[in-house]
Amino acid sequence: MGEFLNPAATVLILPLTSALLLALIPNYRVGAWLNIIATFATLCAAGILVVARPAGAFGLLFVDDLNIGFVALTSLVGFTTAVFSKGYIGHELATGHLKPAHLRYYHTMFQILMGAMNLALLTSITGVMWAAIEIATLTTVLMVGIYRSHAALEAAWKYFILSSVGIALALFGTILVYSVAQPVVGDGLPAMTWTILQAHAAKFDPALLNIAFVFLLLGYGTKAGLVPIHAWLPDAHAEGPTPVSALLSGLLLNVALYAILRFKMLFVGAHGLFxxxxxxxxxxxxxxxxxxxxxxxxxxxxxxxxxxxxxxxxxxxxxxxxxxxxxxxxxxxxxxxxxxxxxxxxxxxxxxxxxxxxxxxxxxxxxxxxxxxxxxxxxxxxxxxxxxxxxxxxxxxxxxxxxxxxxxxxxxxxxxxxxxxxxxxxxxxxxxxxxxxxxxxxxxxxxxxxxxxxxxxxxxxxxxxxxxxxxxxxxxxxxxxx
Amino acid sequence: MDTLTVAHFLAGSLVLLSFSLLYQDRLPPLINTFAAQSLVLALAIGWQAETQHAPHLLITAAIEFGFKTVLIPLVLTWIIRNLKIHRTVEIVVGVGPTILAGMALVGLAMALMMRATPGIGVLARQDLVFALSVVLLGMLMMVTRRNAVSQVIGFMSIENGLVLAATGAKGMPFVVETSVAFSVLIALIVTGIFLFRIRERFDSMDVAVIDQFRGER
Structure with missing residues (x-):
């Protein structure tokens, strides 16, 4: 029961339950308001998390000084974007660019995206972070293509294919990090847990860890939009709804960089590495x-x-x-x-x-x-x-x-x-x-x-x-x- | 045959089938070759489940068999028949140079992994070489093909390489979950292809034709 009262878990549970609710509510006006309320509640939960700062691990989650700041930032921008989004979609409906049925879907995706980003930030397991970033990517792909125009579908397809390749590279890197850690810290979850990985990084095989980092940098770098693996980014920003552009630029790119930073931290403890x-x-x-x-x-x-x-x-x-x-x-x-x-x-x-x-x-x-x-x-x-x-x-x-x-x-x-x-x-x-x-x-x-x-x-x-x-x-x- | 030999035989067959995917010039044989690769992958995972005494890997093997060996090839065949897609594979680079590039990539994978992995077990290390080769060949296929269906098959063969790597890493958690997540992803891609066509948005499955809008150049 304690797990559920934990502020770290609240930041995840709030968006995901709201996503379920929003999927059930056909009225888009109620949906837009609920979207704002849900992001505001998440922001409050993030505020409590920052104030209480319950450092340490809870199940698959953990909180430290690095991710707590990102959670606060994500929740804040998520809330303001929801406020902006309400006005924006009202106009899109009036001009006939979007239909009320699309909006139900849009709001659900919005909340899943917020939940997935917070999960990627708060999880203590490399594999879960990978999955959370994959979910976040998929929801944004669906949101980018929401106008159903030729250009929007094409931007979404390009984004989908390129980020799938990025995701595949990142998974290969994650598997390599596991293979490096497994002989040192043993089978199973410990070899995928940030804190344990960092504590033992000095004993890892340096050459393989370097190769792993190349895959991770290119994989998550695709999501962060670094040149030369950025090609999806301008299209996705230009063809999707504007609130989605704000979320992509303001938050999702940061989450991808956060993933790279986490892996880079493994090299801090390991001396004599490239x-x-x-x-x-x-x-x-x-x-x-x-x-x-x-x-x-x-x-x-x-x-x-x-x-x-x-x-x-x-x-x-x-x-x-x-x-x-x-x-x-x-x-x-x-x-x-x-x-x-x-x-x-x-x-x-x-x-x-x-x-x-x-x-x-x-x-x-x-x-x-x-x-x-x-x-x-x-x-x-x-x-x-x-x-x-x-x-x-x-x-x-x-x-x-x-x-x-x-x-x-x-x-x-x-x-x-x-x-x-x-x-x-x-x-x-x-x-x-x-x-x-x-x-x-x-x-x-x-x-x-x-x-x-x-x-x-x-x-x-x-x-x-x-x-x-x-x-x-x-x-x-x-x-x-x- | 001892344990290592069987694992090597299966993983090596995966790499060979990746090469075979590279030189298919018609869609139906391409799909069949992919189905064969997934079947070999399912056998390789089953073998890993046996040698690592990890019965949960059998679930992954079952997913690979049911989903990628049977279901996806059937659906893709149905799509190309019903949507009257050109049955030839449009290629960007010729077959000869592609195969040569593929051989170079496999050489790269071996040089990289064999030098870098003295620390980890022999089985895991050889598996990583094969897995990386399959991943790189899949990427090569994605960049040398224009046709959306063959790009998707390229992506799925990348995923085959990843699953091979994940099951080869001893005791790795979330392998089953990962293969489920990937299956969902692939299902979405295939549905996407189908929906785009059924709505007559695009006249061709050739991504280059879809790319009329290429952004600003």
């Missing part, structure tokens, strides 16, 4: 530069910001690849800030698409004049995502660059060039979308901008001042990551 750093640095830098270049000449605003997500995943992979307390701190901060900013940005893009009736850049222009509040909020979001002060992403990017200059000045040059390339593209984007003569339709904007403003406020607060306890917590996790 370091996983250089591989992550290479993938990261390639992603930053490639995505920076791809940001130019985009015609579709959602596709544009999908490439921006690839760039930021590259920055994070680069930071963790460098390692050391400073770079790890920067990586963690960047993950949190990017998640909040990018999901907020996609909410803003959702509002823009609604007023303009199109997601092509050609149809969007002069937003600050026609819709001042929405226009300026969008400008603030883009400034934040560009890593300019006073927002939190400036702090984290500054720290990444500092750490890179200290460790490898040459790599720092590549990094800075990549960042400047994307900065230019983002300025062009602001200029086209927000300023000049209003272009295209000018429908009135309904629905609340509150979720975006909440996200921006947090990101701004982190840019100005990070509270002491949070700094301590980040520093502690950075040391865990080695």
């Amino acid at each position: 370091s996983p750093g250089p591989m992550m640095i290479t993938l990261g830098l390639v992603s930053i530069v490639f995505a920076g270049l791809m940001l130019y000449r985009r015609r579709d605003i959602k596709r544009f910001f999908a490439y921006s997500s690839i760039e930021h995943m590259g920055i994070i992979a680069f930071a963790f690849g460098l390692g050391g307390p400073l770079a790890n701190f920067a990586g963690l901060l960047h993950m949190a800030m990017h998640s909040l900013t990018k999901s907020g940005l996609f909410f803003a893009v959702g509002h823009i698409i609604r007023v303009k009736g199109s997601q092509k850049f050609d149809a969007i222009g002069g937003l600050t004049r026609s819709h001042p509040l929405l226009g300026w909020t969008f400008v603030a979001c883009v400034i934040a995502i560009a890593g300019l002060p006073p927002f939190g992403l400036f702090t984290s990017e500054f720290l990444v660059v500092t750490a890179a200059v200290e460790a490898q000045p040459l790599l720092a040059i590549v990094l800075v060039v990549g960042l400047l390339i994307s900065l230019g593209a983002l300025f062009i984007c602001i200029n086209r979308v927000a300023f000049g003569e209003p272009k295209g339709k000018v429908d009135t904007d309904e629905g609340t901008l509150l979720p975006i403003i909440v996200h921006l406020a947090i990101v701004l607060a982190f840019g100005v001042f990070i509270p002491g306890p949070i700094v301590n917590w980040f520093q502690h996790v950075s040391r865990m990551l080695g």
